[in-house]
Amino acid sequence: MRGVFVLFLAFMISHADSFITKEEYASGLYHNPRGVGCHLCHGEAGEGKLIARYKDEGEMKVFAGKPINKLSFKEFDEKVNSRIVGMPRYYLTDNEIQILYYYLHREEFQRAAQKHPKTH
Ligand code: HEC
Structure with missing residues (x-):
């Protein structure tokens, strides 16, 4: 985790100018990852989501x-x-896995990046 975090930090600092583009890319991948969007089953922020309730042999189950x-x-x-x-x-x-992980944790990464502003 630490290694990945440092990697993201380095990426964000070196790509500060294309920040919006990365946000858009990350969001696009989460919503449309060459298939069914993650948000449909895991929620908009990856918080988890109830997809269906059903009865199985008289017992209520959730998916x-x-x-x-x-x-x-x-x-x-x-x-x-x-x-x-x-x-x-x-x-x-x-790369896609890293971007999706970034998307789900972007606020933490952004907060960390603000503490280490770009120095020219
Ligand atoms: C059609 C519904 C559906 C979609 C779409 C979907 N998932 Fe899942 N995902 C599930 C279900 C169901 C589980 C298993 C939940 C369980 O074990 O109780 C799961 C499990 C996971 C897990 C493991 C969680 C854990 O703690 O074991 C991860 C990580 C995950 N999904 C990521 C994603 C990502 C990223 C996407 C988009 C690329 C995605 N999923 C799209 C239904 C979906």
């Missing part, structure tokens, strides 16, 4: 997308491309 905005990068990275029942497989690239 829900877990919260995905509190995972470490390692967990996120390992899980996002694995076979998960109820979730499409996306075959995301390393």
